[in-house]
Amino acid sequence: MKSPLLSLPGAVPAEGADEGVAAHYGDLFREQRALADGTGFVDLSHRGVVTVTGEDRLSWLHLLLTQHVSDLPAGRATEALILSANGHIEHALYLVDDGATVWAHVEPGTREALITYLESMKFFYQVEVADRTADTAVVHLPAGSIAEAPEGAVVRETPYGRDLFLPRADLESFADRAGPPAGLLAHEALRVEQHRPRLGFETDHRTIPHELGWIGTAVHLQKGCYRGQETVARVQNLGKPPRRLVFLHLDGSEVHLPAPGTEVRLADDGPDGRKIGFVTTSVRHHELGPVALALVKRSVPVDARLLAGETAAAQETVVEP
Helix, strand or coil: CCCHHHHCCCCCCCHHHHHHEEEECCCHHHHHHHHCCCCCCEEEECCCEEEEECCCCCHHHHHHCCCCCCCCCCCEEEEEEEECCCCCCEEEEEEEEECCEEEEEECCCHHHHHHHHHHCCCCCCEEEEEECCCEEEEEEECCCCCCCCCCEEEEEEHHHHHHHHEEECCCCHHHHCCCCCCCCCHHHHHHHHHHCCCCCCCCCCCCHHHCCCCCCCEEEECCCCCHHHHHHHHHHHCCCCCCEEEEEECCCCCCCCCCCCEEEHHHHHHCCCEEEEEEEEEEEEECCCCEEEEEEEECCCCEEEEEECCCEEEECCCCCC
């Protein structure tokens, strides 16, 4: 779904998974600094929006999600995963309940599969699942923003800022009042700095929550009775995940960033050495320079010097080995 805000001055369309909104508006670092200072907003209207209504909505979702939501207070933001039977991550939901409806935004391209799964699990519960993407847009206000949410908007407040669920018809009028726009590249740069994983970027078909540090933030360890819970409990109590997320400081002399999927090796082994991981997201940060997130084997020493393709990289621990 193409955002009307692509008509704003300087807007350059994003590609790939984030197609439909702006990658930037002409000045990537200025946009990053504005977000870091708590000003401006990010157009996330390409993300899917799914709602659940009905008196059983929280108790029903509690059975399906990795997060404890049966007693979720109105207005409190949370995030949750849906796992496969083997514990691999299939969906990530960013939730808030407004007292009558659970609102969730999800990654572009995932809402149809999510809704199909949720519909298949309704059974006798008093719930209704709806795709609200066509009439609802998500925008992000950074932490520290003093911009006011429009009347009637559903607000999801987190340590990283506020996600607003707005009527899609109000998106342009909101942009007129909300300050300078920032593109997805600025938003992604701050996400990488904050070590926050993203479905489809830091995940592949076999990723489990422990590898990305999603335990605690999206997975509640004191609840059971959800698909994939056995894997979560087994890794938590008896073992370690096979891979771990790391933050990479990349050699700033390189012109090009290593693309997602670029193989990571030990620097001591050279560019022809054994693959020990891969880059998941790489960005240019306004203060840190070129940085990235990567998944590497758990056995890689935390002080080992790495190569992302041919780019030298120093690692910073996100998930402990």
